[in-house]
Amino acid sequence: MDLNSLLLFAVACLAINLIPGPDVIYIVSNTMKGKMISGLKAAMGLGVGYFVHTLAASLGLSAIILSSALAFSIVKWLGAAYLVYLGIQALISMWRGNNKIVVDDNSKPNGNVFFQGIVVSVLNPKVALFFLSFLPQFIDPLAGSTSIQLLTLGLIFSLLATLCNVLYASAGSWVFSRPNSQRYSRALEGISGVLLIGLASKVMTSDR
Numbered sequence: 001m002d003l004n005s006l007l008l009f010a011v012a013c014l015a016i017n018l019i020p021g022p023d024v025i026y027i028v029s030n031t032m033k034g035k036m037i038s039g040l041k042a043a044m045g046l047g048v049g050y051f052v053h054t055l056a057a058s059l060g061l062s063a064i065i066l067s068s069a070l071a072f073s074i075v076k077w078l079g080a081a082y083l084v085y086l087g088i089q090a091l092i093s094m095w096r097g098n099n100k101i102v103v104d105d106n107s108k109p110n111g112n113v114f115f116q117g118i119v120v121s122v123l124n125p126k127v128a129l130f131f132l133s134f135l136p137q138f139i140d141p142l143a144g145s146t147s148i149q150l151l152t153l154g155l156i157f158s159l160l161a162t163l164c165n166v167l168y169a170s171a172g173s174w175v176f177s178r179p180n181s182q183r184y185s186r187a188l189e190g191i192s193g194v195l196l197i198g199l200a201s202k203v204m205t206s207d208r
Helices: 003-017 020-031 035-065 069-096 111-121 125-138 146-176 182-207
Strands: none
Touching: 003 125, 003 146, 003 182, 020 035, 020 111, 020 146, 035 069, 035 111, 035 125, 035 146, 069 125, 069 182, 125 146
16 A cells, blocks of 8 residues: 555545544433543444454455455445445435434433443444445555555554544534534535545546
């Protein structure tokens, strides 16, 4: 992997993880139910879950790459198609303005927020599917060990995702309590939608 690919990957990770979604709702809800420490525990728990998905994706995709170049090409094309789907969904949501983040600040804090965060992340099939579709787009089978590449990308994603989640734990409740929170969500959805479709297009038109 060259530096440009890593920078593109980092930008894509940040854009994707800044979109308000189920993980953000979980973090902000716990922040508003208790104290900021509850939101931080939720963010760290989700981060551990991302790491579990990283290990699973690294082992599974590495086996596919080593077994068949055709199988890996199929995975990349299906992954690109899934990224296009996610991008279109984000743009539709931005256009309709129906991604209203609603958190309940009246209920009591949950018990073990950290452990629940791990469970929420690990048992989320959409996270696993996203890892399987997103990481292969940045893999070069000719650039060395695919396992190391997948593990490196997964760790970068997990780190950036956790940093974004910590940011939401620190300022999320303030952001979503403001009148213009809907405009903020729609802007991030639009940026991410364009980025995902552009990334998928790059993969589809690549000679490699």
